[in-house]
Amino acid sequence: MRRDKDWTLKYSIPQLALILALILAPPLLAQTEQTDVEQVLAPFGAYDPRGQDLLWSTANRFQEAGQHEKAIPLYRQAAHLSRINEGLTAASQIPFIRAEIVSYRALNQLTVADDRQAYLARLENNLLPTGPAAIEALLRQAEWHQHMLLSNADDNDDEKARIGRTWNLYVAALNKSIETYGEKAPELMPALEGMLRAHYLLADHRGLGAALPGEIRQKHDEIPNALRMSHQRGVSLLKAVQGLNRDVLKADLSQQADDYLRLGDWSLWIGNRAAAFDYYDAALAIARGEQGHLKENPAETKETQDNGAALPTLVDEADTTMAATDTPPKSPETIAVTGQPLSLSSGNAAEATIANEPLPSPRSDMTTAVKADLSLSDSETAVSNNAPVSTAAAGDPLFAILDDIVQLPNVPGFGPVLPVKTEGVTEEDLIVSFNINEVGKVVNIERIQLPEVETLRGPERVIRRLRATRFRPIFKGDKPVASDTITLAFDKSLWARSTIE
Secondary structure (H helix, E strand, O other): OHHHHHHHHHOOHHHHHHHHHHHHOOOHHHOOOOOOHHHHHOOOOOOOOOHHHHHHHHHHHHHHOOOHHHHHHHHHHHHHHHHHHHOOOOHHHHHHHHHHHHHHHHOOOHHHHHHHHHHHHHHHHHHOOOHHHHHHHHHHHHHHHHHHHHOOOOOHHHHHHHHHHHHHHHHHHHHHHHHHHOOOOHHHHHHHHHHHHHHHHHHHHOOOOOOOOOOOOOOOOOOHHHHHHHHHHHHHHHHHHHHHHHHHOOOOHHHHHHHHHHHHHHHHHHOOHHHHHHHHHHHHHHHOOOOOEOOOOHHHOOOEOOOOOEOOOOOOOHHHOOOOOOOOOOOOOEOEEOOEEOOOOOOOOOOOOOEOOOOOOOOOOOOOOOOOOOOOOOOOEOOOOOOOOOOOOOOOOOOOOOOOOEEOOOOOOOOOOOOOEOOOOOOOOEEEEEEEOOOOOEEEEEEEEOOOOOOOOOOHHHHHHHHOOOEEOEEEOOEEEOOOOEEEEEOOHHHHOOOOO
16 A cells, blocks of 8 residues: 555656556547647646657647647747746747747737747847848748738838838848858848848838739829839849849749749839830740840830829939838938948949838847848840750740730739639629730629628729739730630638728
């Protein structure tokens, strides 16, 4: 009896039961809602660091199964154990907090996730000051703010500040990439692509350009005299990407043509049709294997809106001051980190350096001086000197190009403006037919099925969104043409979201 008493004091009956359940029963994922943090930690004790591994593996199984409500408290407790055992600023808590944010995001609990993201950013900025880990952290932080913007989670003032944070984080990632890998390295590409997305978001916030993915929102007042500078900034970013592809990655003809398509897509989205079709012509020339030159630098062409009116000369954009990540910006004349200007010019004097978008002031966790002068060579030759010369007959394309309608913006990291429903269409969905004209605008909309709703939010909002969406048109030969009739279905979730006012 004495031996039994000692044994039961060492292991209580509930602890024994849990140990046997872990050995003999199905995985925790298959258990009932009674599974909680205490049960997972019972074999080790509430503060035993070995419990972190079990919390992590169990939470991951819940997350993978979409049971995010069960995963979140386990991730939080794992991070708590990290702080108890290793200190308040323990680096070991970072993966737990990142995973926790993933689950909050999946549940669309964006306010809570945003608070956790702010805490995570402070940890990462202090613990990961340099190198690849710091670059990854900055890219993750920027992507989070991008997600919040596309979710329409802020009011107008907070949205402007968040756009500033997004831009600043991507530029900081670019500078650290240059510091780590050099000025001409493929590792610069993620930050450049992120800066391009941030520039789309800034243009959208200011009422420039066509529709963007995310919530259906009211456009702000358009500022026509900002279009020229906004267009040139986007061109500079895309030229930097083009230069990396051509000069560093030795892109093949298909990639070189795609880089010109992206320049055309940006120009068409922002409203500069003349530049867009010059870039599309350059892409067509590459597809035919022609080593020709652009007749005119599209960045210098007259800026036009969709109505074809010429725009006045751009005035200084003093109102576009962007908020820094932690501290108010000082509104420098050019993008700078530790005093070094960032030039995304391709070497052509006509291409504008991106200006008036300040970065955060240098912080103690970013002590290394960063050279951010990114100058990528730009030959006006459509095909690089390293590309093979075509032996195809005149007019015969080497590969298909501009033969599909593409919803804009067509940018990695952005979803479609209006997701199309391809299966399971019901009577509650919106069905419309329309055409895309030769300049990429939606025309001849017909309502084939217009569901009736009892709320202020209805399918007409999707139709208005469709009118504001731009498409890359189909080309026949060298000319854009209107499309045949297109019929699409859209799910009711597009107008039934609770955040749409």
